[in-house]
Amino acid sequence: MKAEAAPAKSGPSPLWPIMEKFVRDECEKLDRAQITPWAFLRAGPMRVKDFYGGEICYQGVGFAGSTRQVFWSRYIEPFLEDIAFRAVDHALRLSREKGVDPQRVLVETQGLLIGCSRKTFGRMAAIDLRLREPSLVDNPALRSTTREQQGMEQFISARINAELMALQAPKSSWKFANEWFREHPLIGWFITVVIALAGLLLRLLGIL
Numbered sequence: 001m002k003a004e005a006a007p008a009k010s011g012p013s014p015l016w017p018i019m020e021k022f023v024r025d026e027c028e029k030l031d032r033a034q035i036t037p038w039a040f041l042r043a044g045p046m047r048v049k050d051f052y053g054g055e056i057c058y059q060g061v062g063f064a065g066s067t068r069q070v071f072w073s074r075y076i077e078p079f080l081e082d083i084a085f086r087a088v089d090h091a092l093r094l095s096r097e098k099g100v101d102p103q104r105v106l107v108e109t110q111g112l113l114i115g116c117s118r119k120t121f122g123r124m125a126a127i128d129l130r131l132r133e134p135s136l137v138d139n140p141a142l143r144s145t146t147r148e149q150q151g152m153e154q155f156i157s158a159r160i161n162a163e164l165m166a167l168q169a170p171k172s173s174w175k176f177a178n179e180w181f182r183e184h185p186l187i188g189w190f191i192t193v194v195i196a197l198a199g200l201l202l203r204l205l206g207i208l
Helices: 016-040 065-073 077-098 103-132 146-168 175-181 183-203
Strands: 046-049 055-058
Touching: 016 046, 016 077, 016 103, 065 103, 065 146, 077 146, 103 146
Parallel strands: none
Antiparallel strands: 046 055
16 A cells, blocks of 8 residues: 655755655555454454554454444444654654754655545445445445544644644754753863863962
8 A cells, every 4th residue: 555645846865765664664564464454354253453452352243333333333443543742743853863854854744744644545335345245235336434534634734733833943052952962962071171170270369
């Protein structure tokens, strides 16, 4: 399952290939571990774990009632939310390490995550249709995932916007100094030594 998103018109950032692979791999792992097993529900037994470690197990049951409700009741969303958080953290970390504009990378990551969620819900809708008994439904069509998709896109956008606002917020002098010393450890160490020696000298002279 490949996550797709269009890079910015000005061209992708240097971190686009890395983030595209990160999100694509995470979504593929999610598909194989949490969605594909449901396709074999009728063959049973079917066992998966929810995001919180609880076991979901079915054998010899149809895809209706509580079984279908479990599948669509925030079963997959916590996994997608976790991918979003880790992808954003990964994007920010790489941006700092590689000296790339983090805002640009975050916007690209947002598109990748939205593409991943759309494919995830599309895959779930396809399995839902496959498992339903056509004779028991009036219109055996794909279930709409608009509500789930809108909720996930809002979650992703909120996560990205929070980081973009933090990047644009003015830094306090103390925070700026801490970051400067962290980025220039040798100079910071030298200044610390000079201050310590100056204090020692003043004590020896009886000034302090």
